[in-house]
Amino acid sequence: MRWLVTGGGGQLGRCLASRIESEPAEELAGALTHRELDVSDERQVQGLFEAVSGEVDIVVNAAALTAVDRCETESAQAFAVNAMAPAFLGRVCREAGVALIHVSTDYVFDGAASRPYSEDHPRNPQSVYGQSKAEGEIRLLELMPEALVVRTSWLFGPGRNFVVAIRQQAEKRRSGEVSGPLRVVADQCGSPTYAGDLAEGVWQLGRKLKRDGTVERSLAAGGAHVPHGPIHLANSGQTSWFLFAREILDQSGFPDVGIEPSKTAELNLPAPRPAYSVLDCGRAGSLGIRLRSWQEGLAAYLQAEWGGAVLGEGT
Numbered sequence: 001m002r003w004l005v006t007g008g009g010g011q012l013g014r015c016l017a018s019r020i021e022s023e024p025a026e027e028l029a030g031a032l033t034h035r036e037l038d039v040s041d042e043r044q045v046q047g048l049f050e051a052v053s054g055e056v057d058i059v060v061n062a063a064a065l066t067a068v069d070r071c072e073t074e075s076a077q078a079f080a081v082n083a084m085a086p087a088f089l090g091r092v093c094r095e096a097g098v099a100l101i102h103v104s105t106d107y108v109f110d111g112a113a114s115r116p117y118s119e120d121h122p123r124n125p126q127s128v129y130g131q132s133k134a135e136g137e138i139r140l141l142e143l144m145p146e147a148l149v150v151r152t153s154w155l156f157g158p159g160r161n162f163v164v165a166i167r168q169q170a171e172k173r174r175s176g177e178v179s180g181p182l183r184v185v186a187d188q189c190g191s192p193t194y195a196g197d198l199a200e201g202v203w204q205l206g207r208k209l210k211r212d213g214t215v216e217r218s219l220a221a222g223g224a225h226v227p228h229g230p231i232h233l234a235n236s237g238q239t240s241w242f243l244f245a246r247e248i249l250d251q252s253g254f255p256d257v258g259i260e261p262s263k264t265a266e267l268n269l270p271a272p273r274p275a276y277s278v279l280d281c282g283r284a285g286s287l288g289i290r291l292r293s294w295q296e297g298l299a300a301y302l303q304a305e306w307g308g309a310v311l312g313e314g315t
Contacts, residue, residue, distance in 0.1 A: 001027070004060075008031030010066075011155055012198055015158065020203065058099040058101065058209060060102075064105075066105075072129075078128055082136045083139060086137070090102075090143040100144060102136070104149050104152075105153070107125055111274025123138075148229070149230045149231070150205070150233050153234045155193050157194060162245075166248045170254040173257050174256075183262045184242045184259060185241045185264045189240055192294040197297045197300070198233055198291070201284065232281045233281060234279050244294075251298060251299055
């Protein structure tokens, strides 16, 4: 399989490129950053595929504008990157007979549920970010119904992320630069997901796709097959940002650093956050793709080369 990854400078893009390159039988045709490919520019997307015609079997679109609050004030850019770009990629992939995996988010749901969201739960996004990502899913699947849309949640990996932020705040308190406990919201529930684990799941899904971009229908015992459309992938288990932060501190050697719970409303953020955004990953599980617990994912991230510092750009 010859892979092309967009959003190559982001958390998932970097982990996925590393995963593909670790397999001798796989080939990474490119992991393109925003500077190398603006996916919201239809001419650039078309030109790229003309240049690599016949040299790519599968595309993973990990490019997105994920700054949730920024999307509220830069909605045109959010819709260009998150809604229009997937359609551009879907059209050229279908014309070229190339498989496509597009990465989406838990923010397409409203957060009002009390049990994990299944893939067929109605979309009801509450923020511009969520609305743009939901429209991206819809536009893509209208043009390319056989595409896979991988929804995930609370992603952390190489680059700027929640884990790095908590560790930096802990260092400041230990050094005496800042005093008092950390305050972290406790009224949002989700599943933190390590980008390295998500990359493994995406890689496994990609391996189950035919070269011509159609869906392989007999991949597992009992006739199970890779579904087209949405599929959920996240580390198992659920927690709050508050308890996630506590686990980060404990695993990072900061058990002495205090932490207090707060409420999302106290932050006065421009964009609303889902109060509950746990994803039901049973469909992926039926294909034999199961990500480990978020606690294990966090431990793996902290042990990885990039676990201790901010590296480059985020997604």
